[in-house]
Amino acid sequence: MSHKIVFLDRETLDANLRKPNFPHEYKEYAQTASTEVVERLKGADICITNKVPLREDALKQLPELKLIAVAATGTDVIDKAYTSAHDITVSNIRNYAFNTLPEHVFALLFALRRNLVNYHNSVFHGRWGYNSQFCYFDYPIYDIAGSTLGIIGYGALGKEIEKRAEALGMKVLVNDVVDLPNKVDVPTLLRESDIVTLNLPLTPQTKNMIGAKELASMKKTACIINTARGGIIDEAALADALRKGVIAGAGMDVLTVEPPKNGNVLLDPTIPNLIVTPHVAWASKEAMQVLADQLIDNIDAYVAGSPRNVVAA
Structure with a gap:
């Protein structure tokens, strides 16, 4: 049996994509608009998407579709209630950003705590040139060592962030939806942390979980970092x-x-x-290649009858 595979947004993955291990027809598009989804997926039994949404109105017109291989960890673009009810398997990518995302978190953390952007901009606007001393202290600088990092979302990425934080001499507070021996409730974490990092999926429960009230409970000297999903922080409130x-x-x-x-x-x-930054915390060259390899592994496993990384509704 030959399978038909369609990749709707190949442009989102800057990596080599090896051929699957079974007879197939493959078609890829750099980008796909929502109005083009049905036409492009007609006759396909396997769809690859990163950020192109697949909702009920499109899925119900695609009776041959059997696998949606998401080229990302987050699956909020998929109508999982519909796929579960209609026997469409959804797979995702896991544990691939174990270096790139924590490093991006710490790049932001260092830049914020040391006010690098403000100092850089002030120098290039001439501030240093007319200063009377060899340096100036327009913006506060805080040490990383000895500060407290609050991690909300203690999965694989949260744990990798914790390892790096401890190596830098930081105190770490963690919160997750599951019970943990060292779990701290969110209000306490927000109140006591110097830096808060969000590493959890966007769900109805996490949407706008950080709003005006939560921000007001933090230290005036604190910073917050979101490399997870937009919508977890109320943007207007921030x-x-x-x-x-x-x-x-x-x-x-x-x-x-x-x-x-x-x-x-x-x-x-x-x-x-x-x-x-433009949603690039996940996007080191190394991480993207791990993602691409795992994506094909997921498709091969499904066709072989042993689906992996399956996402439930």
Whole structure:
């Protein structure tokens, strides 16, 4: 039996993609608009998608579709209630960003705690040149060693972040949806942390879990970092908190709508001590190749009758 595989957004994966281990027809598209999904997937039994949504209105027109291989860990773009009810397997990628994402978290952490962006910008606007002394202290700098890192979401990535934090001499507080011997409740974690990092999926329970009230409970000198999913932090509340000095800084690798074609409240350049990167924490060359290899492993395993990395509704 030959399988038909369609990759809807190949442009999102900068890595070599080996051929699956079975007879197949393969078609890829750099990008796919929502209005093109049904036409491009007609006759396909295997779909690869990274960020192209597959909702009920499209899925019900694709009776031959049997596997959706998501080229990412997050599966919020898939209508999993529909796929579960109609025997469509959904697989995802796991444990591939074990270096790249923690390193991005710490890049943001160092930049925020040492105010690197503000100092860089001030130098290039001439501030150093007219200073009377050899240095200046316009922006506070805080040590990483001895500070407290709060990790919300203690899965594989949370644990990797913890290892690096402890190596730097940080105290670590952790919270997760599952019970842990060392689990700290979210209010305590927010109150006691100097830096908070979010590493959990976007679900109805986590949507806007960090809002104005939660930000106000943090230290004025604290920073928050989100490399998980846009929408876990209330973006308007965060912009307001940064402008008012409720917290000291934020690092965001994700926004609620990506790309932000119609703008976003966090893209106002007047917001102080905010760093926004374009959802690239996962995207080291090494990590993308691990992802690409695992993606094909998932498809091979499904066709061989032993599906792996299966995502439930």
